Amino acid sequence: xxxxxxxxxxxxxxxxxxxxxxxxxxxxxxxxxxxxxxxxxxxxxxxxxxxxxxxxxxxxxxxxxxxxxxxxxxxxxxxxxxxxxxxxxxxxxxxxxxxxxxxxxxxxxxxxxxxxxxxxxxxxxxxxxxxxxxxxxxxx
Numbered sequence: 001x002x003x004x005x006x007x008x009x010x011x012x013x014x015x016x017x018x019x020x021x022x023x024x025x026x027x028x029x030x031x032x033x034x035x036x037x038x039x040x041x042x043x044x045x046x047x048x049x050x051x052x053x054x055x056x057x058x059x060x061x062x063x064x065x066x067x068x069x070x071x072x073x074x075x076x077x078x079x080x081x082x083x084x085x086x087x088x089x090x091x092x093x094x095x096x097x098x099x100x101x102x103x104x105x106x107x108x109x110x111x112x113x114x115x116x117x118x119x120x121x122x123x124x125x126x127x128x129x130x131x132x133x134x135x136x137x138x139x140x
Contacts, residue, residue, distance in 0.1 A: 021101040037088045040081045
């Protein structure tokens with residue numbers, strides 16, 4: 001679901017000679033992040049209202065189990081979205097401090113295209129690739 005929100009923003013095309021993470025670029029990414037956060041908040045509110053409205057006690061154990069399973073899945077999704085909202089808030093604070101767009105590991109530019117695809121990215125593609133290779137090695 002959050003991936004759909006990323007696609008709504010038009011890609012940023014830097015003007016010739018524009019410096020990396022200029023004020024226009026930072027504003028572009030802030031708007032994307034705030035838009036995603038707003039939509040996630042709406043989804044969470046909708047879920048709460050839906051769960052309150054559908055809190056029916058079914059006499060049939062199968063119906064009750066199905067409803068509980070649906071609610072558990074919905075709550076897991078909302079928990080994932082809550083974590084994404086926290087990450088968005090952290091990313092917005094990086095924009096405020098001027099640290100946004102640079103790799104946390106090596107300090108190089110993450111790149112506009114990578115940030116367009118994943119506005120909350122904290123690692124450049126090389127560091128992320130190495131991180132994933134390490135994860136696979138540890139998992140074995």
